[in-house]
Amino acid sequence: MLRIAKLPIAVFALFIIVFPWIARQIPVIEHYTNIMVFVGIYCLITIGLSLLMGYAGQISIGHAAFFGIGAYVSGILTAKYGMNAWACMVIGMAIAAVVAALVGAPSLKLKGHYLAMATIAFGIIVFIIFNEEIEWTGGPDGMSGIPGLSLFGFEFNSVKRYYYLVWGFVLAVFIFTVNVIQSGTGRALRAIHASEPAASAMGVDVFRFKILVFVYSAVLASLAGSFYAHYLNFINPSTFDLFFSVKLLIMIALGGMHSIWGAIVGTGLITFLSNEWLRYFEEFEIIVYGAILLFVTVLLPDGLAGVPGVVKGWFRKQVSDER
Amino acid sequence: MTLKRISVIITICFFAIGLLVGQANALEGSYKVGAVFSVTGRASFLGDPEKKTVEMLAEKINATGGIKGKKLELVIYDDEGDATKCNLAVEKLITRDKVCAVIGPSLSGPSLAVISVAEKYETPLVSCAASYKIVYDEKTGKPYKWVFKTPQSDSMAVEAIYTHLKNRGINKIAIMSVTSGFGASGRSELIRLAPEFNMNIVADEKYGPKDTDMTAQLTKIKGVAPAAIVNWSIGPTQVTVTRNWRDLGMAGITLYQSHGFGSRKNIELASGAAEGVFCPLGACNIAELLPANHLQKSVTMDYMKNYMAKHNEPLSSFGGHSWDALMLVVDALKSVGCDKAAIRNYIENQKGFVGQHGLFSFSPDDHNGLTKDAFKMVIVKGDDWALVD
C-alpha cells in the first residue's frame, strides 16, 4: 500500500522546527534560514506539481505563470489599493483557479509534448502580459512597496517569523496532499497516469480529475506567489519567466517524480545549489550545475527519492552475497 | 550497481560539502565591502565589466597600501539578474560576511528588491542601477535612508537627447525600446518628459532582448515618417536596430541611441551602420575627447587605460558605475572607517566627488548626486565618437 508513514512526517516537522535554532548556532550557515524561506515557498509549488506530474502524469512547463498571478494579484491589490493581504491571497488563489480551469480545459486534452508546448506557450503569454501591462504591473522594472504580512497585529517581519509562517503552510499542504494521494482521488490520478483507457473504463472521469489536479497545483503556486511578494516586498516579471518553470520541472525530476518527498528534497537541493553551494565555482557555476543535473539524470533516473531504494538494494545484495 | 552506489555517495557528499565549504575567513585588519553584480545571466553585459572594474580597483588599492593601512577585502556575489538571488546575496553579505557597505546590484529590479534589506539591517547600499525609484520613496517623497545609486537616472539621458532634438528643431519622433527593465524604464521617461520638450511621439515600438530582427518595427516607423528615432536598449539588439535602420535606407531619419550604446564595441559590431548615430554618454566613455583641463580627465583616462590594458576589451559605461560606487565607499572608509552609520552620513554629505560619470554632490534629498550635465551628446564618426556641442 502506498501509505506514507506518520513517523517520517513527524521527524520532518521536527527538523523544520529546530532548523533556525541549529542555523543560529553555526555562524557559517546562519543565513540558511533565509534560503529555507524560499525553499518553503518553492515547495508549495512543487508539492502541487508533483501531484500533477508525478501522480497524474500531466506535464506542465507553465507554472511560473500561476506563481506570478498570485504574486501580482497580491502585489497590486495590497500596494495600490491597500487591501487586506490575506484577502488578496485568497483572491489570487481564486483567480489562479479560474485561469487554470480555463486554460486546462482545452490544454489537458493534449498529450505529452503537445501539452508541454501548450503550457510553455501559456507561461510565456502571461510573462509578456506582466511585462507589457505597465500601468498595473510596473512592467519589466517591477513593482515595489508591497507590504509585509501581519496577523492580528503580529508582524511577520523577521526572517525567522516568516520562516515559520511559510513552513507551517508547507506542512499543512503536505499533509493535505498526502491525504489526497492516499484516498480514492490519489488512486484515480495514478490510474490515469498508468492507463487512461483503463481508468475511464473503470468509471474514472479522466478529464475532470486532470482539471481538478491542475487547478489544485495552480492554486498552490498562486499561494506561493503571494508569500513571495510579501516577503521580498518587490516583484518583477523575470522571476516568473520560462526558466523558472523549467527549474520547477528540474526540482521535481531531480527529487523523484513519483514521490512527494522527492519534490521537497529536489526543491531544497536545487535552491541551495543555485543560491549557495555552487557560488564557489564562480564562472564555472553554470557548468557545474548542468553537470550535476546530467549526472543525476544519467545515474539516478528515479531521482533522489530513488536513493533509499538503491541503498536498500545494496543491503539485500550484500545479504545475498554473504549467502 | 557500483555506478549507482557512487552516485548516491556523491549526492550525500554534496549536502555535506555544502555545509562545510566557504568558512567565513575574515582577514584581521581589513575593510570588507560587499558587492552584488549580475556577472552571469541575462544582464551579464552589466555585471561582467562591473566585477572586472572593482576587482581591478581593489588590487590597485591594496597594492598601494590599502585604506589607511588596512586591506580592502571585496566579497562579490553573482545575482544572475534575479531578484530572489539578489535578496539572498545581500542578506548574506550583511548577516554572514558582515560587510561595512554593499555596492550593486547591477539591475534596477534586483536593486528595488533589496532596498528593504538594506533599510532593515541599516547598511549603506550604493546601487549601480539607473532607475530613479531606487533613490525615491514614493511614500515619503524622499530618498530611502540607506540607499544610494551612482548611474545617471534615465530622465537625465532623455533630457540630454530631447534638448539636442529641440535645438535641432525636431519634434516629431518615434521611440523604440527593448522589453527589459532598461528599455521599459527609458521608454516611460521618454513618454513622461515628451510634453515638457514639446515632443510628439508618433510611434512607440518594442522588441524582445533576444530578437533577431527589428525590420518590422522600423518599417512601421518608416511608414509614419518621423524626423528622428530614439532607441533605448542594451546588448546586441541596439546593434541590430542600427543595422536594420541603415539597411532600410532610413538614414534620413536621425537615430538617437540611449547611453546604453556607450561602448566602442557597438560601433565596431554595427560595421559602418552606426555612422551619424547620436547618443548621450558619461565622461568615462569619451575620456580622450575631454579637454585637458576637464575635472574628470585624469580619473577617466586612468581608468580607461588600466581597464583596456588588463582586459583587452573596449570600455563600457557600466564598469564606470561600479567604479563610482566602490570609490565613494572607499572614500568614506578612509575618513570614518567601518561604521555603517558614519559611512552613510559621509556619502550623503559628499560634495564634488570626481567620478567616472560626473561630479557627485549628494544631499539628504538627493542620493544620486548627478545632474543632467553628467551626459555629453556625441555622434559616431568613423569608428569613434565625436563631441557635439
Place this chain on the structure above:
Amino acid sequence: MEKITLASQLLQYFITGLTVGSVYAMVAVGFNIIYNVTEIINFAQGEFVMLGGLIMVFLHVAMGLSLILAFPATIVLVTLIGILIDRLAIRPIRCPSVLTLIIATIAVSIIIKGTASFIWGKNPFDLPAFSGRNPINILGAVIQPQYFWVIGFLVVTAVALSIFFDRTIMGKAMSACADNPNAASLVGINVKQMVLLSFALSAAIGAVAGITITPISLMEYDRGAMLAVKGFGAAILGGLGSFPGAILGGLIMGSIESFGAGLISSGYKDAFALIVLLVILFFKPSGLMGSVEISRIKRF
C-alpha cells in the same frame, strides 16, 4: 524622405517574417529528426544554432579561414558536438523515461551555454555577410542579401533531407526506426547508430541556421534557449515528426511575429504567435500536418 506605401510595408513584413521563420523552421526540423528516432525533444537544439554562429565567427573572423572552408568546418565541428552529446549524455541513461531524457537535454544545454560563455565571453559577435551588406530594393521593400542566404539554405536543407530520407539506404533505415524501432532492430538496423546519426544530422542543421543568421542578428552565448523554444513551437505547430509541417510551422511563426509587430503591437508580437499556436492545438491536437496515428504510437 518619401513615405513608404502600405503595400511595400506588407512586403517588408512578409520577407522579414520568412527570414526569421526560416531559422525557426531549421530548428524545428532539427527537433523532428531526433524526435522521430528517439521520441526525445532535444532542448539543446538551440545551442547548436548558437555554436554554429560562434564557431563560424572563430574560424572565419579570428582564424581567417575563407568562407568556403570555414562553413563546412563549422558544420563538422558542431556535428561532432552533437555526436558527443549522444555518446556522453543520452546513451548512458539506462531504462530512460521520456522526461528523464528531456531533463538530460536541458542539462546538456546548460553545460554548452556555460562552456560557450567561458570560451567566448558574454559579448555578441559579428560575422561578415556572405555577399556584402548592400541592400536590394524590391517594390519599396528593402532586403539584405543575407536574407536570401537564410531562405536559400532552408530550401537546400529541405531538399537535401527529402533526398536523404527517400533515396538513400541510411535515410530509409532512419525512417524505419522512426516508424517502429523494435521492428527496425529486428530487420537488422542498428538503432543506436541511427540515434547517433539523428543527433549528428540535427546538429549540422542547427549549425547551418546559426551560420546564416549571425550576419543579420549577431550571436552571443545565451541566444540558444529562446531559439529552442520558438523552434519547438514551430515543430509542434506543424505537427511533431512532420518535416513539411516543421517548415510550414516555422514560416507561420515568423510571419505572425513580423506582421503582428508591424500591424498590431510589437510588445505583444511573441504572444500573437503563441496564441495562434494554442488555438490551432485546441482544434487540431496533433498540429497542422501531424498524424494522429503516429502520435498514438509514440510513448510521449
Place this chain on the structure above:
Amino acid sequence: MSADIEENVLELQGVIVTFGGLMALSDLNFKVRRGTIKAIIGPNGAGKTTLFNVITGSFPPTEGTVKFKGRPIQHLKAHKIAALGISRTFQTVELFGNMTVIENVMLGCHTKIRTSFMASGFAVPQSRRKEKQIEESALKILKFIGLADKFKDSADSLPLGEQKLLEIGRALASEPELICLDEPAAGLNETETHVASSLIKAINAKGTTVLLVEHDMKVVMNISNEILVLNYGEKIAEGPPEDVRNSHRVIDAYLGGVA
C-alpha cells in the same frame, strides 16, 4: 416491450464504425440476454475489439444505437457508461502497474463509493470510513478471484495469468450488470485457462451478464450460452454453440482464412 428490456441487457441496432473510409463494423444488430454468457468470435481483424470499444464508450459508433437496459448509451463517455454498470477488461492487459494488487481492485470501486477532493484532503472521518469500506470489499473480491494472499504485491510483478484474473477482479469491483471480457484466456496455459473459465462461470452464476471475446474455442464452447460470429465487421452467424459450430459460413470464414 418492457419485458424485452428486462430480458435484454444490451442491444445494438445498426451499428456502423468506419475509420477513415475503412469499414470496421457494418450494420451490426444483436442482443445480449440478461444472465447469459455471450461469446463473440471471429478471425483477427473481424472487429471484435472495436465492438467492445464502442459498447464501453472508448469511441462512439459512426452510426447506430447501443442500448443498455433500454437506454441509448452510444453518445456517453466511457466513465459514464462504467457508472451505469458496464465493466470491461482489455485484450492487452491494462493494469495500473504502478499500483498494488488491492489498489487496482479498489480503483474498480470508484463508481460505487466516492469521496470529494476536499474531504479526502482534510481526511474527514467519513472519508476514512469510506476508504475502509472500499478496502474490505476489494479484499472480498480478491478472495473470490484467489489473489487475496498477494494483495500487497505490485500489479506489475504478477505472472500474466494472475494479471488477467486481477483485471477481471478489477472489473468486478464496480458490481457491473454487464461485464465485457476481451480475450481473458489469451496467452494462458492450460491450468490458467481452466481457472479463468471457472471464474467466468462463477461470475455468471452470481447473476452478472458476461460478454466475451475469445479465440480459445474450447473455452468458448464450454462456457457460453450463445455465440456471435463476426467476419470483416459483419455478423455471419449467431446462436447457441452447437448451431454455430455447424454453420457453413463460420467454417468457411475460419478455414478460408487459414487456406
